[in-house]
Amino acid sequence: KSGGRGRSQLFHAQMDIDYHYRQRLKADLRDAVADGELSLAFQPLFDIDTRRVVSCEALARWNHAELGPVPPATFIPLAEEMGLISDITAWVVKNAARECSQWPGAVGVAVNVSARDFRGLDLPELIDAALVDSALPAARFEIEVTETAVIEERELANRTLKTLADKGIAIALDDFGTGYSSLSYLNALPFTKLKIDRSFLVDIATKPRALRLLASVARLGRDLDLTVVAEGVETEAQLEAMVAHTLVQQVQGYHFSRPLPARDISELIARFNS
Ligand code: C2E
Ligand code: CA
Ligand code: CA
Ligand code: CA
Numbered sequence: 001k002s003g004g005r006g007r008s009q010l011f012h013a014q015m016d017i018d019y020h021y022r023q024r025l026k027a028d029l030r031d032a033v034a035d036g037e038l039s040l041a042f043q044p045l046f047d048i049d050t051r052r053v054v055s056c057e058a059l060a061r062w063n064h065a066e067l068g069p070v071p072p073a074t075f076i077p078l079a080e081e082m083g084l085i086s087d088i089t090a091w092v093v094k095n096a097a098r099e100c101s102q103w104p105g106a107v108g109v110a111v112n113v114s115a116r117d118f119r120g121l122d123l124p125e126l127i128d129a130a131l132v133d134s135a136l137p138a139a140r141f142e143i144e145v146t147e148t149a150v151i152e153e154r155e156l157a158n159r160t161l162k163t164l165a166d167k168g169i170a171i172a173l174d175d176f177g178t179g180y181s182s183l184s185y186l187n188a189l190p191f192t193k194l195k196i197d198r199s200f201l202v203d204i205a206t207k208p209r210a211l212r213l214l215a216s217v218a219r220l221g222r223d224l225d226l227t228v229v230a231e232g233v234e235t236e237a238q239l240e241a242m243v244a245h246t247l248v249q250q251v252q253g254y255h256f257s258r259p260l261p262a263r264d265i266s267e268l269i270a271r272f273n274s
Contacts, residue, residue: 025070026078029062033079033087038062040095041259044268045110045229045252048243053269054250055108055142058096059259060088076114086120089113094130097141099262101134104270110142110172115149118156124163142170142193147179150189158189165190172229177217186224194221198232198253205237211245218247 032038042056062070079085092111100109117123123143131138143164150157150173161171172193173186177200186194196217203210214230221228230246233239233253242248257268 021067022074022078024067025064025075026082028064029075029078029082029084032062032064033084033091037065038088038091040092040099040262042099042109042262042265043252043259044257044265044272045250046256046272048239048248048251052273053107055110055140056100056103056265056269057110057144057252057259058092058099058112060092060112080114080116083116083120085114085116089117089121090126093126094133097127097130097134097136099265100140101136103266105273106140107269107273108140108142108170110144110170112144112174113149115146115152115157118149118153118160123160124167127164127169128167138168139170142172144172144174144195146174147176147182147185150185151179151182161190165192170227173226175231176221183220186220186226191226193227193229194224195229195231195252196221196248198230201230201232201234201238201253204241205235211241214242214248215246222247 039061041059041061043059044053044056046052047054060072060076062072062075064070076085076088079088089111096109096111100107113123127141127143130136131141145157145161150161165171170192171190172195173189173191174195175197176194177197196214200210200214200217204214218228218230227250228248229250229252230242230248231252233242233251233255235255239251239255242251260268
C-alpha cells in the first residue's frame with residue numbers, strides 16, 4: 001500500500017475542489033442563463049464527397065465571469081438537475097435558427113435536445129415559433145437526441161419526434177454506439193440521421209478491424225435509409241480510411257473545424273461552399 005495515504009489525501013482534496021466548483025457553478029448557472037451569459041458555438045458537418053458544409057451543430061458555451069469557460073459536459077448535466085435545461089434549449093433553438101437564417105446557401109442547423117426537454121417543453125411549438133421568427137424552412141432545422149434521452153422518455157419522445165419528422169425536421173440519433181445501443185430503436189423511432197460516436201473512429205487508420213466495425217455500423221445506417229455521419233474526425237488518415245472503405249456520407253470533427261463562434265461561421269461556410 002505504498003503511497004496509498006498520500007494518494008488518498010490527493011483524491012479527497014480533488015473531490016473537495018470538484019464539490020466546491022460544482023456548488024459555485026450551481027449557484028451561478030441560473031443567473032447566467034437569465035442574464036445571457038451563454039453563447040453558441042457552431043461546428044460544421046461536411047458532405048464527404050463534395051467537402052461542402054451541409055449543416056452546423058449548435059453547441060452551448062458558458063464563459064463564467066470569474067472561472068472562465070465551463071465545459072457543456074459539466075454545466076448541461078447541472079442544468080438538467082436544476083430544472084434549467086428547458087430554458088437553455090428554448091434559448092438555443094431560437095438563436096440557432098436566427099444565426100442559420102443569416103448563413104449563405106441552404107446550410108442547416110442542428111440543435112441538441114435533452115431527455116428532460118420532451119417533458120419540459122412543447123418542442124414542436126417552440127421550433128415552429130423559432131422557424132417563423134427567423135423565416136427559416138423546416139428542412140434546414142435538425143435536432144439531435146441520444147439513445148439515453150429517447151429511452152428515458154420513450155412514449156413522449158416517440159410522439160414528439162413523429163410530430164417533428166412530419167414537419168420535415170431531420171432527427172439525428174446522436175452518439176450512436178454508446179449508451180444502451182438497443183438496435184430496435186432505429187426502427188421504432190423516426191430517425192433520419194445516424195451520428196456514429198467518435199469512439200468508433202479512434203483506431204480506424206491503424207487497425208483494420210476498427211475500420212471494418214465502423215464500416216458495418218455505417219452500412220447498418222445506410223440499409224435503414226439514414227444519413228450516416230462520422231463524428232470526431234481528427235486526422236487526414238482517418239478521413240482517407242473512410243473515403244476508401246466506408247459508407248459514411250457526412251463528417252464532422254477537429255480535422256475540418258473546431259466549433260466556432262457565431263461571428264466566424266458565415267465566413268467558413270462561404271469559404272468552403274463557394
Ligand atoms: P455532442 O452533442 O456529442 O457534441 C460533440 C462534442 O464533440 C462537442 O463537445 C465538440 O466540440 C466535440 N468534438 C467535435 N469534434 C471533435 C473531434 O474531432 N475530437 C474530439 N475529441 N471532440 C470533438 P462540446 O461542445 O464540449 O459538447 C459536449 C456535449 O455537451 C455535447 O456532445 C452535448 O451532449 C452537450 N451539449 C453541448 N451543447 C448543448 C446544448 O445546447 N444542449 C444540450 N442538451 N446539450 C449540449
Ligand atoms: Ca450532438
Ligand atoms: Ca455526438
Ligand atoms: Ca456526446
